[in-house]
Amino acid sequence: MTQVDVVTRRNSGELAAGAHAMAPMLVAFAPFGLLVGAAVAASESPAAAWLSTWTIYGGAAHLAVLDVLQRDTGVLGAALVGLLINARMVAYSVSLAPYWRESSVGSRVAAAAVLTDATWALAHNRAEATARARRRFYFGAGATLWLGWPALVTLGVVVGRWVQDVPVAALLPSLTLGTLVVPQLRTRPGLAAGSAAATVAVCTAGLDGGVALALSAAAGATTAALVQGKKS
Amino acid sequence: MTTTVVALLLVGVGSVAYRLLPLLGAARVPEPVSRAAGWAGMSVITAVVVRGVLNHRDDSIPWAVPVAVLSVALGLTLAARGRGALVVLAVGAGSYLALSAVLGLLV
Numbered sequence: 592m593t594q595v596d597v598v599t600r601r602n603s604g605e606l607a608a609g610a611h612a613m614a615p616m617l618v619a620f621a622p623f624g625l626l627v628g629a630a631v632a633a634s635e636s637p638a639a640a641w642l643s644t645w646t647i648y649g650g651a652a653h654l655a656v657l658d659v660l661q662r663d664t665g666v667l668g669a670a671l672v673g674l675l676i677n678a679r680m681v682a683y684s685v686s687l688a689p690y691w692r693e694s695s696v697g698s699r700v701a702a703a704a705v706l707t708d709a710t711w712a713l714a715h716n717r718a719e720a721t722a723r724a725r726r727r728f729y730f731g732a733g734a735t736l737w738l739g740w741p742a743l744v745t746l747g748v749v750v751g752r753w754v755q756d757v758p759v760a761a762l763l764p765s766l767t768l769g770t771l772v773v774p775q776l777r778t779r780p781g782l783a784a785g786s787a788a789a790t791v792a793v794c795t796a797g798l799d800g801g802v803a804l805a806l807s808a809a810a811g812a813t814t815a816a817l818v819q820g821k822k823s
Numbered sequence: 824m825t826t827t828v829v830a831l832l833l834v835g836v837g838s839v840a841y842r843l844l845p846l847l848g849a850a851r852v853p854e855p856v857s858r859a860a861g862w863a864g865m866s867v868i869t870a871v872v873v874r875g876v877l878n879h880r881d882d883s884i885p886w887a888v889p890v891a892v893l894s895v896a897l898g899l900t901l902a903a904r905g906r907g908a909l910v911v912l913a914v915g916a917g918s919y920l921a922l923s924a925v926l927g928l929l930v
Contacts, residue, residue, distance in 0.1 A: 615907060615908040615909045615912070616908060618909065618912070619908060619909075619912050634827060635824050635826075635827045636824050636827040636828050636831075639827060639828045639831050639832075640827070640831060642831075643831040643832075643834070643835050646834075646835030646836070646838060646839055647831070647834050647835050647838050648838060648842075649838065651871070652834060652838065656830060656831065656834050660826065660827050660830055665826065666826050666829045666830045666833070669826075669830040669834075670829075670830045670833035670834050670837070673830070673833075673834030673837070673838070674833070674834055674837045674838070677834065677837070677838045677841060678841065679863075679864060679867040680838060680841035680842045681841045681845060681860075682860040682861075682863040682864040682867065683842075683860070683864045684841065684842050684843070684844070684845035684846050684860075685845040685852055685856060685857055685860035686857050686858070686860035686861035686863075686864055687845075687846060687849075687857075688845055688846060688848075688849035688852035688857050689849070689852065689854060689857050691846055691849045692849045692850050694849075696847070699843075699846040699847055699849065700843065700846075700847075702846055703839070703842035703843040703846050703847075704839075704842070706842045706846075708868055708871070711864060712864075712865075712868060715861060715864070715865070758879070758880070758881035758883065758887070759916050759919050759920055759923075761875070761879060761880075762875070762876070762879060762891055762894065762895060762915065762916065762919060763912060763915075763916065764871075764875060765871070765872045765875035765876050765895055766895055766898045766899070766911055766912050766915040766916070767908060767911075767912065768868050768871055768872050768875075769872045769895060769898065769899045769902060769911070770898075770899070770902040770907075770908045770911050771868060772865060772868050772869050772872065773899055773902040773903050775865045776903075780862060781862070781865065784862040784865055784866050784869075785865065785866070785869045787866070788865075788866030788867070788869040788870050788873075789869050789870070789873050791870065792869065792870035792873035792874055792877075793873060793877065796873075796874055796877040796878060800874065803870065803874065804867050804870050804871065804874075807866050807867060807869065807870035808863040808864075808866045808867045808870070809863070810866065811862055811863060811865065811866020811867075811869065811870075812859045812860075812862040812863040812866060815859075815862035815866075816859055816862070819858075
């Protein structure tokens with residue numbers, strides 16, 4: 592086996608590992624994707640709502656915008672809700688930046704296109720890997736979701752209504768995302784961030800999603816930074 | 824219809840910018856900022872999990888939120904012990920259904 596063969600095999604191995612890690616997430620996100628599809632079908636402009644699956648690329652923001660639009664709150668109100676909920680993408684993107692410094696602009700655009708909660712968290716949990724291996728893994732996971740999520744939403748346009756009558760389906764995204772957070776809680780700053788964010792989330796459960804998430808992010812990051820500062 | 828298209832377009836363009844701009848300026852992002860953003864991202868996901876459970880609605884059973892809290896806590900305990908996502912999902916969803924059935928019989 593030549594050196595090129597070894598490198599090629601290692602690269603495709605990381606891609607496959609990413610796809611393999613994302614597959615169960617995709618199963619877990621299925622009910623949520625179907626719900627978003629049902630909202631797309633009920634929208635005033637189903638084509639625009641469906642095409643937004645790739646640009647908004649976040650089920651919570653997509654669902655919230657479509658829901659707000661149904662209540663005639665206007666363009667700005669709906670856009671603000673969606674942009675607030677998706678503002679977490681800035682944090683994800685900033686935290687990925689060190690691993691993409693050496694990459695081409697095309698790679699970074701592709702990385703941005705597939706960036707969302709599960710893709711980011713899976714890559715974030717792979718801290719021990721090299722930057723190159725991590726990027727490969729990220730693309731394997733990201734491409735799987737980027738193809739799978741729109742497929743679920745499309746399926747939901749046709750059959751999404753029935754999911755609304757199955758309450759346990761609404762818990763699956765929490766369980767799935769929870770499995771991504773748990774490994775982060777093993778470090779002291781991670782545990783501090785998680786505890787602070789959970790406390791703020793409990794206190795702000797009645798608030799609008801975007802504002803509550805921003806407050807949790809600020810509390811978690813600040814607490815983790817304080818713990819990290821004390822440690823070092 | 825125009826309202827819908829414009830709103831979706833605004834959120835779509837904004838969301839793409841959120842993802843793209845920090846990565847395009849990756850060379851200029853200092854390490855501490857990137858680390859803090861990682862904690863912020865983890866905090867957001869934690870909050871999404873907590874909110875998803877606390878805002879859970881199920882009119883078919885009493886105490887839907889405590890049942891959801893117990894079920895998700897059970898599933899995530901297994902996740903902390905290294906079980907895979909599918910096991911966590913099966914146990915979490917299974918315990919929710921089991922607890923719902925028990926409550927349905929008792930109440």
